[in-house]
Amino acid sequence: MDTGADDIERAAEAALRPRRLADFVGQEVVRDQLSLVLDAAKARDTPPDHVLLSGPPGLGKTTLAMIIAAEVEGALRLTSGPAIQHAGDLAAILSSLQDRDVLFIDEIHRLARPAEEMLYLAMEDFRVDVVVGKGPGATSIPLSLPPFTVVGATTRAGLLPAPLRDRFGFTGHLEFYSPEELERVLHRSAGLLGATLHEDAAHELASRSRGTPRIANRLLRRVQDFAQVRGTGVLDLAAAHGALDVFEVDRLGLDRLDRAVLHALCARFGGGPVGLTTLAVSVGEEPETVETVAEPFLVREGLVVRTPRGRMATAAAYEHLGMERPGDATLFG
Numbered sequence: 001m002d003t004g005a006d007d008i009e010r011a012a013e014a015a016l017r018p019r020r021l022a023d024f025v026g027q028e029v030v031r032d033q034l035s036l037v038l039d040a041a042k043a044r045d046t047p048p049d050h051v052l053l054s055g056p057p058g059l060g061k062t063t064l065a066m067i068i069a070a071e072v073e074g075a076l077r078l079t080s081g082p083a084i085q086h087a088g089d090l091a092a093i094l095s096s097l098q099d100r101d102v103l104f105i106d107e108i109h110r111l112a113r114p115a116e117e118m119l120y121l122a123m124e125d126f127r128v129d130v131v132v133g134k135g136p137g138a139t140s141i142p143l144s145l146p147p148f149t150v151v152g153a154t155t156r157a158g159l160l161p162a163p164l165r166d167r168f169g170f171t172g173h174l175e176f177y178s179p180e181e182l183e184r185v186l187h188r189s190a191g192l193l194g195a196t197l198h199e200d201a202a203h204e205l206a207s208r209s210r211g212t213p214r215i216a217n218r219l220l221r222r223v224q225d226f227a228q229v230r231g232t233g234v235l236d237l238a239a240a241h242g243a244l245d246v247f248e249v250d251r252l253g254l255d256r257l258d259r260a261v262l263h264a265l266c267a268r269f270g271g272g273p274v275g276l277t278t279l280a281v282s283v284g285e286e287p288e289t290v291e292t293v294a295e296p297f298l299v300r301e302g303l304v305v306r307t308p309r310g311r312m313a314t315a316a317a318y319e320h321l322g323m324e325r326p327g328d329a330t331l332f333g
């Protein structure tokens, strides 16, 4: 579903993206590791090793890929696992790479197997075999590639086959942000939007953003809307509360999907254990969406636990929904 609203959303996101590592808030560990990798490459005057970035949506994978390209002063080439239907598509991209290009492959866990194999040859030996012709007459011409860097992003590092994972010299795991870090993101973004964000409003928004800068920035824009249309124009606590109410963001920052998952788990499946697919179907979503978008934060907040037999709701989940918890028998059954 590609709508105008999506484009507006993307443009708004792009405007708030930090361009340099120094502007990238939080993620101390990954930032430190990455700056070491980049500085070492600079010192050696070689392109940096291939980088894999993993973590839930909206934590800064694409942003970091762009920062890497900016820091190495290479051109950024963007593609994604689903966009590469055939190995030939990847061959075309690879054979057009220039010295020091950064090839960003989003959702790299969704690459087709033949493309995956071609990619790890290219990553290791800087070589690609271009097949010319079809059928028995087809010949494969080895083509050597200039030094380049692959930056892969995935919400599911566990799904990457080991041979591909091993070709990355560095893997950065992005973690959810602390409320303090999100406050910094919010103040920075407000500055870029030319607005002044009150401290208490920033504090409130940070605690309702599910540890995710993308969500923090979205809420900020909704607060700006609210302040403009129904408030005093100032991004104060009243505007923050007003927007949070209108957009149904609850005390923990859970949105509609999070609450639907939690509610189904507690009400329909008696707290579980229930399989991911069953749970996803009951809220009308793809299992991958539930697993990558809603679940990581629910698990981190201690509302849901993953067990070998499926997902289970915790006592905190019932409490959050204001529901009676079923008898202990279901929990230990």
Ligand SMILES: Nc1ncnc2c1ncn2[C@@H]1O[C@H](COP(=O)(O)OP(=O)(O)OP(=O)(O)O)[C@@H](O)[C@H]1O
Pocket: 012, 013, 014, 016, 017, 018, 023, 024, 025, 026, 027, 056, 057, 058, 059, 060, 061, 062, 063, 064, 153, 155, 185, 213, 214, 217
């Ligand atoms: N560390 C950060 N500091 C400031 N802003 C950030 C940071 N990380 C992310 N953002 C903001 O959050 C938005 C989303 O980040 P980004 O697109 O990089 O997420 P992602 O991890 O690629 O998500 P997805 O998995 O959905 O592709 C960006 O527009 C950026 O403005």
Ligand SMILES: [Mg+2]
Pocket: 061, 062, 063, 106, 153
């Ligand atoms: Mg991204």
